[in-house]
Amino acid sequence: MSLLAPPRPARESxxxxxxxxxxxxxxxxxxxxxxxxAFASLMWGARDIAPADVWAALVSPVTGGNDHGVVRNERVPxxxxxxxxxxALGAAGALMQGVTRNxxxxxxxxxxxxGASLAVIVAIAGFHVTSxxxxxxxxxxxxxxxxxxxxxxxxxxxEGVTPVKLALVGAAVTATATSLITVVLLMDRNTLxxxxxxxxxxxxxxxxxxxxxxxxxxxxxxxxxLAAGRVLNALALGDDVARGLGQDVTRGRLLVVLAVxxxxxxxxxxxxxxxxxxxxxxxxxxxxxGPDYRWIVALSMLIGPLLxxxxxxxxxxxxxxxxxxxxxxxxxxxPVLLALVRGSRSVAA
Amino acid sequence: MSALLxxxxxxxxxxxxxxxxxxxTTRLRRRARTFATTLTLVVVAAAVAVxxxxxxxxxxxxxxxxxxxxxxxxxxxxxVVFDFRLPRVVLGILVGVAFGLAGAxxxxxxxxxxxxxxxxxxxxxxxxxxxxxxxLAGVTGFWVSVAAFAGGAAVGLLLYAVSWRGGMTGYRFxxxxxxxxxxxxxxxxxxxxxxxxQEAQAALLWMTGSVAQADWPLVTTLAVAxxxxxxxxxxxxxxxxxxxxxDEQSAGLGLRPELTRAAVIALxxxxxxxxxxxxxxxxxxxxxxxxxxxxxxxxxxxxxxxSALVGVVLVTGADxxxxxxxxxxxxxxxxxxxGVVTGAIGGPYLIWLMAAGRTCTS
Numbered sequence: 001m002s003l004l005a006p007p008r009p010a011r012e013s014x015x016x017x018x019x020x021x022x023x024x025x026x027x028x029x030x031x032x033x034x035x036x037x038a039f040a041s042l043m044w045g046a047r048d049i050a051p052a053d054v055w056a057a058l059v060s061p062v063t064g065g066n067d068h069g070v071v072r073n074e075r076v077p078x079x080x081x082x083x084x085x086x087x088a089l090g091a092a093g094a095l096m097q098g099v100t101r102n103x104x105x106x107x108x109x110x111x112x113x114x115g116a117s118l119a120v121i122v123a124i125a126g127f128h129v130t131s132x133x134x135x136x137x138x139x140x141x142x143x144x145x146x147x148x149x150x151x152x153x154x155x156x157x158x159e160g161v162t163p164v165k166l167a168l169v170g171a172a173v174t175a176t177a178t179s180l181i182t183v184v185l186l187m188d189r190n191t192l193x194x195x196x197x198x199x200x201x202x203x204x205x206x207x208x209x210x211x212x213x214x215x216x217x218x219x220x221x222x223x224x225x226l227a228a229g230r231v232l233n234a235l236a237l238g239d240d241v242a243r244g245l246g247q248d249v250t251r252g253r254l255l256v257v258l259a260v261x262x263x264x265x266x267x268x269x270x271x272x273x274x275x276x277x278x279x280x281x282x283x284x285x286x287x288x289x290g291p292d293y294r295w296i297v298a299l300s301m302l303i304g305p306l307l308x309x310x311x312x313x314x315x316x317x318x319x320x321x322x323x324x325x326x327x328x329x330x331x332x333x334x335p336v337l338l339a340l341v342r343g344s345r346s347v348a349a
Numbered sequence: 350m351s352a353l354l355x356x357x358x359x360x361x362x363x364x365x366x367x368x369x370x371x372x373x374t375t376r377l378r379r380r381a382r383t384f385a386t387t388l389t390l391v392v393v394a395a396a397v398a399v400x401x402x403x404x405x406x407x408x409x410x411x412x413x414x415x416x417x418x419x420x421x422x423x424x425x426x427x428x429v430v431f432d433f434r435l436p437r438v439v440l441g442i443l444v445g446v447a448f449g450l451a452g453a454x455x456x457x458x459x460x461x462x463x464x465x466x467x468x469x470x471x472x473x474x475x476x477x478x479x480x481x482x483x484x485l486a487g488v489t490g491f492w493v494s495v496a497a498f499a500g501g502a503a504v505g506l507l508l509y510a511v512s513w514r515g516g517m518t519g520y521r522f523x524x525x526x527x528x529x530x531x532x533x534x535x536x537x538x539x540x541x542x543x544x545x546x547q548e549a550q551a552a553l554l555w556m557t558g559s560v561a562q563a564d565w566p567l568v569t570t571l572a573v574a575x576x577x578x579x580x581x582x583x584x585x586x587x588x589x590x591x592x593x594x595x596d597e598q599s600a601g602l603g604l605r606p607e608l609t610r611a612a613v614i615a616l617x618x619x620x621x622x623x624x625x626x627x628x629x630x631x632x633x634x635x636x637x638x639x640x641x642x643x644x645x646x647x648x649x650x651x652x653x654x655x656s657a658l659v660g661v662v663l664v665t666g667a668d669x670x671x672x673x674x675x676x677x678x679x680x681x682x683x684x685x686x687x688g689v690v691t692g693a694i695g696g697p698y699l700i701w702l703m704a705a706g707r708t709c710t711s
Contacts, residue, residue: 104463104523149700156704164462165703168640171463172703175633176696179689182557186550187683193546200538276531283524324542330535334528338511341524 023295026288030302034083037309041079042071045316078203081211082309082325085203085267086277088218090304091225092263093278094285094297098232099256100163103283107264108275110166110257111173115146116268118177120198121184125191133210135198139269140214146173147261151254161253162239201272201326203312214266221262222301228256229294236293274326277304280333283340307333379648383655386645390658394442397665401438402430404673440563441665441687443571444631445638447624449660450582452635453642453653454617458589458610459519465636466501466621469526472630473533474504475622479629480537480552484544493555494567498626504529505618513611522614558631558688560668567627574623578616585612586653593651632692634660637699644702667691 042054049057049067056062057071092107100109108114119142123129129138150173154165185192231252234242239249264278285299308325311332315323402414407429409417416422417430452465459469466472478500479493486492507529512521537556541549588609591599596606621635642655667690675685 102461102463103520104461104468104527109463153700153704167463169700169703171633171636172696172699174696175636175692178632179692179696182553182689182692183685185553186557186686186689187679189546189550192550192553196538196541196546196549200535200542279527279531323539327535327539330528330531334532337528338525341521341528342511342514 019290019292019295023289023292023299026299027302030299030306034302034306034309037306037313038079038083041082041309041313042075044313045070045075046322077206077208077211078312079309080208081206081270082203082312083305084211084215084218085271085274086305086308087301088221088263088267088304089274089277089308090281090285090300090302091222091297092260092267093280093304094282094293094300095225095228095232095256095260095263096278097282098228098235098293098296099253099260100166101236101238102163102167104279105167106275106279107260107267108174108273108278109170110260110264111146111150111170111177112143112261112264113268113273113275114174114177114181115142115144115149116140116265117195117199117273118142118181119145121181121191121195124194125184125188130194132198132205133207136210136213136269140217140265143265143268144261146177147257147265149173151257160250197324198272200324201274201329202324203271203308204322204324206270210270214269217262218266221259221266224255224259225263225297225301228252228259229292229297231256232293232297236291271308272326274308274329276329276333277308280337281307283337287340287343383646383648383650387655387658390645390655390662394658394661394665397662397669398438398442401441401665401669401672402434404669405429405434436563436565436568437560437668438665439568440560440571440628441668442661443568443575444560444624444628445634445661445664446579446657447571447575447620447660448631448634448664449638449642449657450579450653451617451620451624452637452660453639453651453656454582454589454613454620455635456639457593457651458613458617459523461519461523462640463636464519464523464526466617466625467630467632467636468530469523470504470508470528470530470533471501471526471618471621472625473530473537475501475625476556476630477533477536478503479555480540483552483555484540484548490562494626497629498622500533501618501622501625504533505615505622509611509615519610554686555629556688557686558629558691559686560628560664561672561684561686571623571627575620578620578623582616582620582653585609585616586651589613590651629686629688631664631688633695634663634691637695638663641699641702663691663695667694670694 039051039054042058043049043051047067047070049071053067054071057068061068061072089107096105096107096109097103116139119138120135122142123135123138129135150166150170151161154169155161157165159165185195231247234245234247235249235252237245242249242252267274281300281303282296284303285296289295289299307329311328312325314332315325315328318328399411399414402418403409403411407425409426409429413422413426414430417426448466455464455466455469456462475497479497481500482488482493482496486496488496504526508522508525511525512518514521541552544552588604591602591604592606592609592613594602599606599609624631638660639652639656642652642659643649645659646652646655664687668687671685671687671690675690676683679685
């Protein structure tokens, strides 16, 4: 701090600590909730298992013990996958809304979900893959190719990458991919039979191997996301102002998009196209900590898994045959979104 | 004063004159471009429609078609044109107008390029209604359309209830709409995964959007709905133009911004519901029509007429491809629904427009 620096406006000096305080408090509360929810996810399901047995299954498992097997082979993988995919989707959503300056942007907007879906269709119809684990690399590849097309096409033309162009090209790629998917599904009944279950999104029947294979990508994506808060704060003021503040807008935007591709590509390949988490979570985070993207991204990483895992647990409890997490997320998340939107005083259209 | 001192010869070219002349040329050029664009769109739409009437198992020449249309032909050509081919073409035109207008209205009043009926829940509500009717109630035809209209309208009303708080802001409406859209998508996903795969395929076909089911009663119903709605669009268009200046400016000019916004949104919902009930949520038409029309004009205007025309060209053109070009290319016998082609043609076209365009006015 130079002595020549102008005195800070009083309002800002009051506000900063308050955001930090609220943010830190929220992080602590959310972490505690996540731990509780993760444990609940290990306990509850088609067969309820007592807390002591869950603990025993984790620290000193008995081979052949039926409950221990359920916990270790079924509930631990889906809980971990829920945590990782939720964090990835939440962070990706915050990044997308920041980089496109559009509050209705979700991680699927770059065409990632539809690219992944198309690749899964190819896997089912072309290569006769039927296990969910087998879809992982197809989905990841499809998401990556779609993002490449979207970013490439949006960066051509007169002004380079603008938020509007990103959004429109993303929608265009989604529409094209959806058309191709529909043709296949309408002609090939067997593919539809498999694909409709992948399409709704679920945490069940995934192995830990699938998780470990995409984990490095998620880790890199999350680190970039945490570092991107400053860039997003600058971008929120508009490209010109951001440039004036010394930000390299093009590079910043490219880096953020790369992180979205890593995060959302991993999440889609793990749990299917559940974009809604990425849409609603940043709004909740914004309602808690205000407009600072450094905090929004961080909180989104915690609220995302909370929502996804809660949806999965609820889906196991409400009906006998289990409801997929991707279906429940909308029923849990939409009322939250509506309440937030209704409560917000923002008048800006 | 100083102007009086300038010799006459030089007074002709004062800066003000130059500016005025420049403005006049710009205005003329802009008007010429608007006229040329509109005319081109009309000609293309007419050409596509006539081509669609010519092709089929009983090929007709363009003269045959025109003679049959104006009533100079009483032979088989008249039956082929009027009973078999015209309903489908007219349905395509009406659906194109409705989706094109609905998209343009939503996108301008909500100030969001992504805000089209397929994004803010109207299409998804209609889909949930129709798929529910198909899979749960087991009905077909007319009642599916009724259920679709009811579903879309219910979403529209719900969004009003949620986002109206002494007025309507675009931001609240769009976000609530997306939330509701995801709920409806989940309902559809649930129904699709819990039903017989053959029925699921039928539901998927409806959700793709098709004009193959066209007959005169259906076309007449949609035509009556549009005859009521389009004049209302013309009425609110001026208010919408003012609204784009911002709430305060438009209020200063005597407009009630919140009421205007609510009216425009209601019209958009009604148009989208009507078209979806008739043909299913034909993908992408509502989203792409206005951005394409505005880019073709390039003057930042509302471009409502041109958006409707782009919608018409897209739907009828896509149906032409779906009906006559694709079946020849596909390995198996399969009647392609138009909704597949609108996305497959519209998507790449929009990408090309974005990549090659020089100005961004959307």
